[in-house]
Amino acid sequence: MTPSRGILVGVTVVALALGLATLDVASGGTIKGAVVLKGAMPDLRKLPVTIDQYVCGKEKNAEDLLASPQGGIRNAVVWLDKAPPGTIAATPPATATMDQKDCLFAPRVVIVPAGGRIDFLNSDRLLHNLHSTPSNNPPFNRTQPKGRTITISFSQPEIIRVTCDLHSWMRGWVVVADHPFYALTDGEGQFTLQGLPAGRYTLRAWQERLGMISKDIVVGDQDPTTITLEMPTR
Ligand SMILES: [Cu+2]
Numbered sequence: 001m002t003p004s005r006g007i008l009v010g011v012t013v014v015a016l017a018l019g020l021a022t023l024d025v026a027s028g029g030t031i032k033g034a035v036v037l038k039g040a041m042p043d044l045r046k047l048p049v050t051i052d053q054y055v056c057g058k059e060k061n062a063e064d065l066l067a068s069p070q071g072g073i074r075n076a077v078v079w080l081d082k083a084p085p086g087t088i089a090a091t092p093p094a095t096a097t098m099d100q101k102d103c104l105f106a107p108r109v110v111i112v113p114a115g116g117r118i119d120f121l122n123s124d125r126l127l128h129n130l131h132s133t134p135s136n137n138p139p140f141n142r143t144q145p146k147g148r149t150i151t152i153s154f155s156q157p158e159i160i161r162v163t164c165d166l167h168s169w170m171r172g173w174v175v176v177a178d179h180p181f182y183a184l185t186d187g188e189g190q191f192t193l194q195g196l197p198a199g200r201y202t203l204r205a206w207q208e209r210l211g212m213i214s215k216d217i218v219v220g221d222q223d224p225t226t227i228t229l230e231m232p233t234r
Contacts, residue, residue: 028195030224031217035076035189035205037067039233042209047169049103055126056103060169063108065209072189073207073231075109077159080193081202081214083179091180097121098162098172100128100144105162105172109208111182117153118174122146127166134160137176141165159206173208192224205229 045062066074094116099106101123122128128144136156157178164170183191196219206212210231219225
């Protein structure tokens with residue numbers, strides 16, 4: 001163990017002994033990172049639209065993998081495998097929104113805390129549907145006319161796929177979080193996790209087409225701690 005690591009561990013032990021009672025977002029460490037492709041960008045597919053072309057158009061881009069020219073992956077979810085004990089971090093809002101617009105779920109990926117809910121909207125002038133068969137939360141299969149809001153609560157952490165039976169290309173994802181340390185990557189693949197005590201963590205990253213990866217990280221005295229998470233494309 002290097003001397004600085006020894007000091008770090010010592011500080012961590014003292015902090016744990018104090019119960020981290022006063023820790024908050026402002027005093028915690030930050031992880032700034034990016035989720036990137038490892039390997040060539042897979043071909044982008046076009047999905048044919050066979051019905052309701054007057055609203056949906058003639059084809060849709062497959063949005064199951066979106067990446068910047070530099071390989072940053074959008075709409076990946078990054079979280080801590082285990083939240084540090086006693087930490088007070090900013091909790092994501094208990095209510096999120098997912099619209100059905102131009103025959104796509106928007107946003108495509110939504111994070112909601114366990115016990116929170118999502119208001120599903122339909123901004124299109126046609127009928128959609130919400131269909132999902134989660135593993136740990138109740139299934140739902142609801143007709144959704146234009147303008148109707150359907151509110152669904154999610155109590156158990158898991159990643160849930162939502163589809164529309166009327167438009168086969170439509171996909172949405174609800175990520176039910178069991179602690180505050182979850183983040184969604186932006187168009188450059190970047191994310192931030194804040195309010196972390198120094199320590200060793202396991203990060204997980206999930207993307208709907210590429211699956212899940214894990215990587216260990218040490219949050220120490222340099223701030224922010226930076227990391228690149230590579231997701232193999234095959
Ligand atoms: Cu639809």
